[in-house]
Structure formats: structure tokens, C-alpha cells
Amino acid sequence: MKFLVVCRRELRSYFSSYIAYVLLAVFLLLTGGFFYSWLRYFILFGGFVLPSGLWQQVYLDMRYCAMIVLPLLTMRLFSEEKKLGTIELLWTYPVSDIEVLAGKFLAAWLFYLLMLLPTAVGPFIFYHFYPFALAPFLSGYLGMVLLGTAFIACGIFVSCLTENQVVSAMGTYAILIFFWYVTWNEAVAGIDVVHILLKLSLFDRFLNFARGVIDTQDIAFFVLFIFFFLFLSLQSLGARKWRGVSTGI
Amino acid sequence: MIRAEHLTKRFGTFTAISDVSFEVQAGEIVGFLGPNGAGKSTTMRILGGVFPPTSGSAQVAGFDVARQSLQARQVVGYFPERVALYLDMTVREYLDYVADMKGVAGKQKGHDIDRALDSCVIGHVAHRLIGTLSKGFRQRVGIAQALVGRPRVLILDEPTAGLDPEQVAEVRKLIRQLRGEGTVILSTHILSEVEATCDRVIIINRGQILAVDTPSNLNQRLRKKSRIQLEVRAPVEALQSCLQSLPGILAIEPGYATSDGVTSLTVSTDPDRDLRAEIATAIIDARWDLLELRAVTLSLEDIFLTLVHRPPTPIPSVQH
Numbered sequence: 001m002k003f004l005v006v007c008r009r010e011l012r013s014y015f016s017s018y019i020a021y022v023l024l025a026v027f028l029l030l031t032g033g034f035f036y037s038w039l040r041y042f043i044l045f046g047g048f049v050l051p052s053g054l055w056q057q058v059y060l061d062m063r064y065c066a067m068i069v070l071p072l073l074t075m076r077l078f079s080e081e082k083k084l085g086t087i088e089l090l091w092t093y094p095v096s097d098i099e100v101l102a103g104k105f106l107a108a109w110l111f112y113l114l115m116l117l118p119t120a121v122g123p124f125i126f127y128h129f130y131p132f133a134l135a136p137f138l139s140g141y142l143g144m145v146l147l148g149t150a151f152i153a154c155g156i157f158v159s160c161l162t163e164n165q166v167v168s169a170m171g172t173y174a175i176l177i178f179f180w181y182v183t184w185n186e187a188v189a190g191i192d193v194v195h196i197l198l199k200l201s202l203f204d205r206f207l208n209f210a211r212g213v214i215d216t217q218d219i220a221f222f223v224l225f226i227f228f229f230l231f232l233s234l235q236s237l238g239a240r241k242w243r244g245v246s247t248g249i
Numbered sequence: 250m251i252r253a254e255h256l257t258k259r260f261g262t263f264t265a266i267s268d269v270s271f272e273v274q275a276g277e278i279v280g281f282l283g284p285n286g287a288g289k290s291t292t293m294r295i296l297g298g299v300f301p302p303t304s305g306s307a308q309v310a311g312f313d314v315a316r317q318s319l320q321a322r323q324v325v326g327y328f329p330e331r332v333a334l335y336l337d338m339t340v341r342e343y344l345d346y347v348a349d350m351k352g353v354a355g356k357q358k359g360h361d362i363d364r365a366l367d368s369c370v371i372g373h374v375a376h377r378l379i380g381t382l383s384k385g386f387r388q389r390v391g392i393a394q395a396l397v398g399r400p401r402v403l404i405l406d407e408p409t410a411g412l413d414p415e416q417v418a419e420v421r422k423l424i425r426q427l428r429g430e431g432t433v434i435l436s437t438h439i440l441s442e443v444e445a446t447c448d449r450v451i452i453i454n455r456g457q458i459l460a461v462d463t464p465s466n467l468n469q470r471l472r473k474k475s476r477i478q479l480e481v482r483a484p485v486e487a488l489q490s491c492l493q494s495l496p497g498i499l500a501i502e503p504g505y506a507t508s509d510g511v512t513s514l515t516v517s518t519d520p521d522r523d524l525r526a527e528i529a530t531a532i533i534d535a536r537w538d539l540l541e542l543r544a545v546t547l548s549l550e551d552i553f554l555t556l557v558h559r560p561p562t563p564i565p566s567v568q569h
Contacts, residue, residue: 005349009335016337085333089394092297092327093350094319241300244260244291 002095006103007110010077014111019072027069027115034061035122051136051212059140059210062119063203066112066148067180071172073111074155075165077104078237082163088245097237101156101230108152116144136212143209146222150202151176153229160236179203250275250402250432251296255305258291265291266456268305273432273449275401278424280447280464281436288456289436290330293406296434297327310401323352326400330407330436332391336380340371340390343379344397351398365393368423385416392423403427405435409442421445444468452556459556475520479504480513480541481532488512491535497522511540 014020038057047053081087090100123137151172158171182197198204202225205218251273258265266288273279283289295302301315308314312321335343344365348358366372369389374382379390388408395403408424409417424446427433437443443450444464452459452467460467481488485506492501497519504514518524525542532539 002350002352005346009338009346013335013337084336085329085331086335088294088299088329088331088333089327090350091299092322092325092329093347094323094352095350096319242260242303244265245294245299 003099003103003106006095006100007106010104010107011110014073014107019076020111023069023073024115027065028118030065030068031062031119032122034058034065035119039122039126050132055136055140055212056207056210059144059206062144063147063206063210066144066151067173067176069115070108070112070148070151071155071158071169071176074108074152074159074172075168076159077108077156078159079163079165079168083165091240091245097234101233101237105152105156105230108156109149112148112152113145116141116148139212139214140210142214143206143218146209146219147202147206150222150225150229153226153233157229157233157236160233176202250277251307251309251434253292253296253305253307256292256295256302256307257304258288258295258300259303264456266453269453269456269458270305271451271458271461273434275432276429277448278428278433278435278446280443280450281434281453282438282440282443282450283436283453284438287438287453289438289453290406291456292453293327293330293404293434293436296402297325297329297404298322323398324401326395326398326403328391328395328403328405328408330410332387334379334387334390334394337378339376339378340366340382340393341375343390344393347394347397353398361397361399365396368396368426369393370419385412388412388416388420389423392420399431401431403431403433403435405433407436407438409437409439417442454556475518475523476545477516477518477525477528478513478541478543478545479516479528479532479539480511482509482511482538482540483532483535484510485512485514487535488514488532488537491531492516492528495524495527495531497524497527515545 035058038054038061041047041057042050042054078087081090120141126132154175155168155172158175159168162168162171179200179202182201199221202222205221208215208218251271253272254270256269257267269288269292281289281292294300295307295314296309298314298318298321301318306313306315309321310324312324314321335346338346341362344362345358348354348361353361363372366375369392371386371389371393374386379387382390388411392405392408395405405424409420412420421442424433424435435446447464449461450464450467451461479488483491485504489501489504492498498516499519500517502515502517504512506512516524516528523544525544529539529542
């Protein structure tokens, strides 16, 4: 259960610095703004189908917010400890690499859920005036949780690779943006390749959830993506066994 | 308690240590002595479980550090060369976290933390943020975290590096107090540190062990002659001939005269005899002013030079 100890320390660390509050504020401001503007649009232009008329637009914008904010949340997880040198002591405690990774991952994940929770306040108020079908709405949140978890897994992996937090965040953006834009233009990749890329695209997989469609294939893809990057992270942490530990500054 | 057998660690093509073997008995305090870059930290890290050796094996309290890493780490307290702590925690919160990481629970936890705070004399800063503490205090917090969990083996990598003389004395005192509680292995590049604290010394250079012995034995073994440094207000030739007449003097290194008629020279004497009193009497009888007389102790450099049987490298002369 030592991953809980690691997790608790990470959460403390988030809240004892400004970064948590700043990221939380930016995320809520952006998602709140998008929800408000799409709601006005929906009401003004008389949409009738809530899932495609409102929720899809809201969730598609919310994923950008997550993409901007989450790499900044995960960048410090291993990079900071490497830079400061605190990671060396961590490896001398009777804790396995997997528990350290699990603890840090859980901390970032819980923080993300905490960010996601207040975004439901707007829809909650909306529901008060206009009771809507909950299933498509919740499907979007399931998608957001899976997508965000995938971002975190990717971010934690890049954080394992470098002791520089800026490089860590930029590297994560690079991977995520690659997974986003690979499907934009079939002229670049060729139509057959795009079909394969579509299956690999996080953002296209997310589209179904945003529309209120839950497909087990999509869930399986996200779970696979998450475990793939966590596996790579674990390998990267194990590399100290032959590469040694940087003595830092 | 600690057994290292043919430890070799390579990073790519660089060999940090090669074929390092030694043993440390339970309750011993052993010093790992060597210059910077000798492979001390690499050995310490292998014993501390940071990474396994490339080949060879090491056991701590019977647990193999590579194959039973978690069990081995459970009995080890480790102090890293570069003390890096979480600056955003108070000392007590930090030690509490360390206790949790080491699996110390219940009453034992509070007890261990209090004891570590006491031993390292940091009880009065327990509620301060580590980030606001001075280097000396952080160093002590680093030692305190190693003590939490009552490890049977303590590994201290350069515990006095970067401290002022007063703090160095305190840390050494602390290490001596640990005698009898567990096995301690500490690394240093300062010879006097080993003499002050250790039962045995392992000398390492360029990744290889040169000698293992008690500090006093080593000193004797290496001391083929003693040297005495003198500064006397006397003519060079007269002083040299006066000293030559004394029994037990092996050689007089050529002295030099400083500005106001003072001669400075070094005499080598029989290691079994202390000739300081005789020399002083001879000089005073000749009615010269004795300005300085001191035994030259063996420096770490001398030890290495003696051990590797290499003549001292001449200092290149400066061209004007």
C-alpha cells in the first residue's frame, strides 16, 4: 500500500505550490466559457437534439482544455525529482518501481477528477431548468475521464525521460498533437493509412463518447493506450539499473 | 553483515568499479576512503539498492541487493552524497513520510521519529519547512531520515561534505554514538575522518580496492619513516650539521633560508622513535630560536602514492 504514501505526498506537493490552483482556475475558466457559449448557441439557434447539438460541441472543446492543462500537471512528476536529486533516496526505500509509478499516476489522476468535477456545475444548473436525458451527458464524462487518463499516462512517461520540466511538457504536447492531427489530412498519409491511423487516434476515438455512444472497442483502446505508456514508464525507470543515476546539479 | 563479492559496475563503456570485494562485520564502523571519482558513491549506491551491480554480488544482512532488493532495502538506512529533500515539507512531516515509505507503523513510528530528531539534534526545527533550513540542518535531516526505521545497516555517503568544522565535529560525534546500534559504512575523502570514527578502513582508488585495514595498522604499515617539519632562526649549514649529529635521523631534506635568517627544513626520522624532544633540546642548546616543530602526518595523497607504488609526480616548474 506504499503507493498511497507516494500519492499523498504528490497531492500535498500539488497543493502546496501555486501550480495546482493556476491549472485548476485555467481549466475551469476555459471549460465554463465554452459551456456557456455553446449553451447560448444551442438556445439561440434552436437545436433540438441535445447530444449532437450541445454535448458534442462542449466535450470537443473540453478535450482541448484537458490537452493544454494535463501535460503541465504531469511534467513535474518524475522530472522534478530527477532534477532535485530526491529520486535517489526514493530508490533506497523498500518500495518497488511499480508502486512509485502507481502513486504518482494516481495523484495526477485524482487531481484531474477534481478538475473535472466542477465542470458539471453548469450542466447541473441547466438540468434544473431543462431536465435532459442523462445517459449521453454521462457518456461524455466517461470519455473525458478515459481521454484525460491517457494524457496523464503519456505525460508521466515523458516525465520519466527527462529532468527538464519544460522538455517534459513539450514532449507530451508533441505526442498528443501527433495523435490529434494524424487523421486530419488523408492526402498526406494516403487513404488506406488514414483508416489505420483513425483507429489509433485518441481524438477520433473520443468523438463517439462525445456523441453519447459508448463502444467497448473505444474503451479497450484507451485502456490499452494507458497501459502501454505506463509500461514504457516502468521500463524507463528501470533504465537506471544500467544507466546509473544522474547526480544532478 | 555486509558482503560484497567481485562487484563490477559499468555505465556504457565506463567502468566505475571493478572487482570490488570486502566484508563488514555486524556492529562495525567501516570507512570507505578514496579521492573524488574513485567509485565510492557507486559502491554505496549498489549497497543502498539504487541500482544493481553489472556483475558480482552484494549481500546486506543476508539479502542479495539485486535479487532480494526490497528486503535488502528494508534493513538499510541510506544517506546520499547529495542530500536532496522535499523542500515543501516540514522536518516532521518529511520524517513521517519516510517512516511510511519504510513501512514503520503505529507506536513505533512516533517513537522512531522522536529518536531520530533527538539523535540528530533537530527537535527544535521539527516544525520548520526544510526549504528554510541551512545546509548543516538539512544534512542532519538527511541523516535522521536514514535512522528512521532502525536500520541494521547504515550507509552514509560523504556525511560531512560541505559542512563547516563545527558541524563536521557534530556529525562525527553522531556517527560515533551510533556505535553498537548497527553496522555503519561511510565514505569520505578525508583521512582524519576515518581515523576519528572508523574501526576499519577500505581504501579505494580508480574503482579498485587498494587496502583494507584498521586506521592505526594502515598508518604503521605505510609509515616507513616519520617526518618532522622545522623552522629555526639559524644558518642553513650550521643547522643541518647540528641535526645530522643526532642519532635516529635518517635524512635531512635540503632546507631553505627565508628572508630574516630563518631556516625551514624537513627531517626524516626512524618511525619507531619520536625524536621531537631531542631535536628541540639540540636546537635550544645551540641558542637558536625554535619557531616551529611539528610531525608531518601522512596525507591521503601520500597513502595513495605509497599504495600504488608510484613515485610522486614532480611539480612542473613555472617558467618566468
